[in-house]
Amino acid sequence: MLEVRDLTKRFGGFTAVSGVSFDLAEGEILGLIGPNGSGKSTTFNCLSGLYLPTSGNVRFQGRDIAGWSSSRVCHAGIARTFQIPRPFKNLTILENVAVSAYYGRARSVSRREAFVHAEEALAMVRLPVDPTLGIGGLGAAGLKKLELARALATGPKLLLADESLGGLDESEMDQAADMLQAIRRDKGITIIWVEHIMGVLMRVVDRVMVLDHGEVIASGTPAEVAAHPKVIEVYLGSDPTARQHAQA
Template structure:
């Protein structure tokens, strides 16, 4: 579904991402992890259209999308969430998601269809479909769910989930992780999940890619991550730990 080849991003003399390559199969959840400054967000934002690659290729369904604006990438079937939710607070919860359904899809979407898609997305993430429900009633976990609902309402085939666990307690983290897996199965959506909270992410991803200083240093199964010496050194610390003991933060 997605093929990234030698993806590179430079800001002046600083190379944030250096020749990163990977592929993504339909139906997968791929975890993209690494320490702060490793290039995760830059890679993510190039796929989403927020940043133009300096060089390299991003192919979605066999067509090059690198450098396209975010709206075109969204219309081609790639939705995204944001690390910091910024809903329209003067709109209701339902109106926020209806807006995403209207403008996040290519072609004409009728009012009735947009409402139906918005209600389906809200039900999928466990938020009220009551047209009177206000955004102000939502806590941190609810705002993360609203982000997911807005992305789902654009009818993506590929979802880019940006740190969906930030600000949540342990129970909410586990619920959010299970929700992403549920969305994958119910909507047949492929997912790339960028996340700092490694222990929770590893419960649901099929594969993981680890970046460090803009370069890919590991790609493999979740349980292999905590056994890789280089990953342990740069991400988990100097002592080898078991997967079940992987730190939550």
């Protein structure tokens, strides 16, 4: 479904992502992990159209989408969430999701259908569909769910989930992980899930890819990657507290 070849992104003299290549099959959940500053989010932003890749190819369902605008990428069927939630503050929860459903489907649905899609997406992430509720009452977990609902409402084939667990407590993390699993199971949506902590992610994903300094240093099943010496060295480091933290 997705083929990424030699994806590279430079900011001036700094190479954030360097020659990243991977394939993604339909229905897969791929975990993308790595320490802070390893190039996960940059990879993500190149896939979603927020950044223009310096070089490399991104083929999605047979079309080269590298360099497409964010909105065009979305219309092609790739939705994303943001690491730090970026809700539309001046819209209600329902409107946030409805506007995504309407424009994410390139205005091919009616206003009424857009609101129906929005209600479905909100139900999927277990947020209230009360049309009068603003986003003011949402906490960290609620805002993460809203990000997810907005992305789902666009009717994606591929979901890019950026640090869906950041700022959540343990039970909320489990909930979020279950939600991503349910999204794949019920909607058949392929997922790339970025996280800088391994924890819950390892339980859910089919495959993991580890980035460090913009390069892929390991890739395979969660068990393979967790045992990979390079991963242990680079990602977990030799610091025992970091190792404990990652295993927790």
